[in-house]
Structure formats: C-alpha cells, structure tokens
Amino acid sequence: xxxxxxxxxxxxxxxxxxxxxxxxxxxxxxxxxxxxxxxxxxxxxxxxxxxxxxxxxxxxxxxxxxxxxxxxxxxxxxxxxxxxxxxxxxxxxxxxxxxxxxxxxxxxxxxxxxxxxxxxxxxxxxxxxxxxxxxxxxxxxxxxxxxxxxxxxxxxxxxxxxxxxxxxxxxxxxxxxxxxxxxxxxxxxxxxxxxxxxxxx
Ligand SMILES: O=c1nc[nH]c2c1ncn2[C@H]1C[C@H](O)[C@@H](COP(=O)(O)OP(=O)(O)OP(=O)(O)O)O1
Ligand SMILES: [Mg+2]
Numbered sequence: 001x002x003x004x005x006x007x008x009x010x011x012x013x014x015x016x017x018x019x020x021x022x023x024x025x026x027x028x029x030x031x032x033x034x035x036x037x038x039x040x041x042x043x044x045x046x047x048x049x050x051x052x053x054x055x056x057x058x059x060x061x062x063x064x065x066x067x068x069x070x071x072x073x074x075x076x077x078x079x080x081x082x083x084x085x086x087x088x089x090x091x092x093x094x095x096x097x098x099x100x101x102x103x104x105x106x107x108x109x110x111x112x113x114x115x116x117x118x119x120x121x122x123x124x125x126x127x128x129x130x131x132x133x134x135x136x137x138x139x140x141x142x143x144x145x146x147x148x149x150x151x152x153x154x155x156x157x158x159x160x161x162x163x164x165x166x167x168x169x170x171x172x173x174x175x176x177x178x179x180x181x182x183x184x185x186x187x188x189x190x191x192x193x194x195x196x197x198x199x200x201x
Contacts, residue, residue, distance in 0.1 A: 002066070002194065004028040004029075005022065005029060005068055006063060007031045007068050008031075008041070008060075009055075014072075014183070017174065017178060017181070018183075020175070020178055021178055021183070025191075041054055041058045043071065046085065048072060048085060048123035049071070053069075053135060055069035055071065056126060064129045065129060070123070070124055072120065072122040073120070074104075074120055076117075078116060079104075088100075091103045097155055101158065104156070116143045116145075117141070117142075118143065118160065119139045120139065120142070120181065120182040122139070122185070124136050124138075126197055132197075134193060134197050136190045136193070137186055138181075138183065139182050139185065140185065141163075142163065143163065144160065145161050148170070150169070150171035150172075153170045153172070153174075156169075158170040
C-alpha cells in the first residue's frame with residue numbers, strides 16, 4: 001500500500017484538493033511546491049492526457065519515485081471547446097485566474113443560459129519510474145455564469161455553475177467540491193487500478 005506520493009503540480013489549489021482527497025486514505029501528499037528546484041515541464045501536448053503524461057514521466061524520472069500528475073481545464077461548448085488545454089494561460093503566460101475569467105466572460109457575453117454549457121476535465125497520469133504510465137480521466141458538467149460568485153476553490157470555479165448544487169463551484173466547500181469534481185471522479189478511477197500499478201502486476 002502506498003503511504004506517500006508526489007503530485008507533480010505547482011498549483012496551490014490542486015495541491016490542497018489532493019491533500020484532502022488522499023489524506024482520507026492515509027496517504028501523505030508532497031507536491032512540487034515542496035521542491036522549488038524541480039524542473040518546469042513544458043505543456044506541449046494537444047490533449048489533457050498528453051500533458052499529464054509529460055508532467056508525470058518527467059517528474060517520476062527526476063525523483064525516481066511514483067508520481068501522479070494532473071492536467072485539467074475548462075471546455076466551453078459555445079467557444080468550440082476553448083479554453084481547453086490552454087485554460088491556465090488563456091489570457092497570457094502569467095496564469096492569472098482573474099484575467100482568464102474576464103476573457104471567458106467577455107467571449108460569452110450575450111450567450112443565453114441554455115447555450116452556456118461547459119465541463120471541467122481532468123486527466124491524471126500515474127507514472128512508475130522506468131516503468132509504465134497509466135492515464136485516467138474525469139469530467140464535471142455545468143454552465144458558465146454571467147458574473148463570478150463565491151470565494152472558495154481556484155481557477156474558473158467562480159464562473160462554473162453546478163446545476164445539482166444550484167451554486168457555483170466556488171460557493172461549495174472543499175469537501176463538497178471533492179465529492180463531485182472532475183479531479184475526484186478521475187481519482188476514483190485511479191484508485192481502482194493503483195494496487196496493480198504500484199505493484200507492477
Ligand atoms: O477544479 C478546478 N477549478 C477551477 N479551475 C480549474 C480546476 N481544475 C483546473 N482548472 C483550471 C485552472 C487552470 O487555469 C487550468 C489548469 O491548468 P494546468 O496546467 O492543469 O495546471 P497549472 O498550470 O495551474 O498547474 P500544474 O500544471 O503545475 O499542475 O484549469
Ligand atoms: Mg500547467
């Protein structure tokens with residue numbers, strides 16, 4: 001049984017969600033925020049899965065230990081799937097959540113509610129050093145709001161309306177988000193396979 005894992009992310013919001021999700025299973029989480037000198041991995045893939053694989057394999061190779069990477073983002077139907085894999089850098093390279101939200105809201109202006117459908121997407125890659133990489137994916141369906149609402153979460157959470165909760169993702173507690181999010185859905189799929197992955201059989 002795995003007792004500790006490195007999550008190949010420098011995103012504080014993701015780090016905090018993984019810490020909560022995995023603490024329940026007795027697994028301690030380290031992230032790249034604990035290792036400021038670890039390499040920056042360029043996200044050159046054209047899918048979430050490709051980018052998750054790039055991050056997991058590079059960091060597993062660097063630490064010679066099992067690593068999980070998350071590549072995720074928002075896909076909006078009325079924008080032809082954008083911002084997609086460019087979610088983090090939609091308004092520029094600085095990864096500015098507020099600027100990204102402002103750009104999306106501007107592009108969505110005037111589009112009626114029924115046509116504001118969107119989903120969060122998460123690809124998780126788990127990589128064993130000198131071994132294999134396994135990828136699982138999760139999604140979470142919702143609508144893009146007209147104005148931001150809520151203080152919790154990170155990224156696009158304040159403009160992502162979750163119909164079954166009648167709230168934005170940023171109005172949910174971390175516990176509530178961790179029951180329904182794209183990240184939680186993907187992690188459940190990973191858990192079903194991980195004894196097999198970690199033990200190599
Ligand atoms: O639950 C979420 N709630 C709101 N927004 C979210 C979520 N999950 C991903 N997102 C957004 C944030 C960022 O704009 C992009 C992820 O980009 P992504 O490259 O995977 O992460 P990142 O660059 O922030 O950190 P890192 O690559 O070190 O893991 O999608
Ligand atoms: Mg990134």
